[in-house]
Amino acid sequence: MMLQAGPAPALTSMKVLLVDDSQETVLIATKFLRKMGHQPSVARSGAEGLRVFAAERPDLVLMDVVMPEMDGYEAAARIKAIGTDRWVPLVFLTAKTEDEAVARGIEVGGDDYLIKPISFVTLKAKLDAFARMLHMQRQLEQKSAELEVYYRASEDEQHVAGHLMNQLVRADSLRDPLLEHWIEPAHNLSGDLVAAARTPAGVLHVLLADGTGHGLAASLNVLPVVDPFYAMTARGHGVAAIAREINGKIKRWLPVERFVAATFIALDPRERMIEVWTGGNPPPLLLDRQGRSMHEFSNPHLPLGVLSQASFDMHTERLRYDQDCQLILCSDGAVEAENPDGTQFGRKGLADAMRDVPPEKRLDCLKLALNKHFAGRCAHDDISVAIVNCGQETAHQRREPDAWTGAADAVADVAAARLAADGEWSVRTCITARELRYLDTVPMLLGLLKQVRSARAHSAELSVILAELFNNALDHGLLKLDSSLKRGPEGMENFLEMRRRRLAQLRDASIEIGLESVTAGNRPMLRIWVKDTGAGFDYNEHPAVGPDAEARPHGRGITLVRRLCATVDYHGCGNVVCALYDLAQRPQAQDIPAPPRAALADCDA
């Protein structure tokens, strides 16, 4: 309601109940009231006054004090006790002006008093004042009713949004053994979100996102973030590519002022590699077993949805770890949390809360420290924390390639049989230097293979095979990188830096990949071949590649591919590799024990 100059608007005509046993007062007062434009009704006693009040619900009551049986005070008290939501002003008509009388009147619920005999001027003045107050009160009531309607509608929407968010956020995949998380919304719905999933090769992707807005508005951010994250992780894309995709969606779909601060982590527990992309969130902490900081990550990027795709920066920070450690991710709500004095919790608060705390207790310690910091004050921003345990995963913890037995050996003799390419389907693709620089080739091909029914169940194995063959062709065939570079503390970073440089300078080179369905001895097989335009190598003599090679510490090695495939052969000058994969075998990645060899040999091989 706006304040305005001059007298406030008033109820022009009120229903006034006059309770008085004096005929004279009644006559005069009703005459005055009608003259002012009000509608009088009359009661001659306290008891009648109560009845008429209940029946007519007047806007205002004029109550005589001195009446037989029930006096004005008692009647007033009873009227007020009828208790409606509305305030009905009650004015006593009295000859008594002593303080006690006035005080008693107010005590029983009276709002004012008039001295008899009633003067027109005084009566009008008082009634006008009350009329203004009543008008204001009626306006308040109306606004209150409107607010109630909006409130209910908002609650409904929140409920729907909450449901939607629950469905999208896929709480089940957040139960990865390496991940702990905690989200504390400032309002009913959090604008913060944690998502986690594994690539087919077992790399853990974790995303902690903080979208602008709380409550219902927050849920708008969720869909364009969560969908690409899960879909692309399942296809084996890297986190930088996923970040870029999400950036594009938010930029395109949401208004300019909406963006999402995000931290992406890719943890490869087998390679012991951490990869980080942070934009707009405080950078993650990396803590050792004692809870001390091992590395300071930077926060180089803008939040998602701000930059155009052309300006988007895909650079990630990579780190090799050689001891068990923990990544602590959080949104700015945790760092900027204010105590009653207005002091922020800060990165220092974060670090202090977890120093010298054993890894499994750190999340609880952090929650305690934050609650203590708040000291009863409410958070005004959502808080979210994710803790990723970086260790060494053993083979059996995670459907690991090492655990896969060579059931494919049983059909090795098939290699000798004639292969009939029955032309069901085949795909051939040639990727030149320019595209090699940015294309996510393996996920692209894997996405394709997943569409093929016979290949779908084998995505995990095929992802490993394709990745190994393609990366060898690129890293060794075209870029002439030596895997031994990866050794040592700085090894991985040096290797990646050299790789990046050589890839940027690559000219006149290409990799061809073929995927063909073939049949060998009545078994459906997939032939995968990769040909690069490099100089090749002597594959018979090469220790890592030859039939007796062991899996090296870095990378799974071609030996794993040999174990998964019926055959692996090199051709040409070593620049062509051809692998044959049995699509009829049970996919090893599922938790089904491999059938005994004998059973396989018995079936139509």
Added chain:
Amino acid sequence: MHTNTQIIADKAVISLQGRFDFSAHREFRSLCGPALESKEVRELEIDLGRVEYLDSSALGMLLLLRERADEARKRVRLSNCRGAVRQVLDTANFGKLFQIT
């Protein structure tokens, strides 16, 4: 949030004071309107020296301002960014989008 606008030659200085959050949405928008529409003004300086609190919706409003300023071919600068305000701007890397002093 208290505000103050001053136009000096080709520069509009919009000073904000208090909490710059979602509740300031309409006010901020209407504040910047005249400066954006003025033919003489070529630069908008948003003085955040007396802002005690800045959240992500304020960042969103700045992004919106930036877009409108681009369309009107005017520059936007953020001045007197200190303490908590500076920290929020730094965490969001807004230095890449605005000149911040």
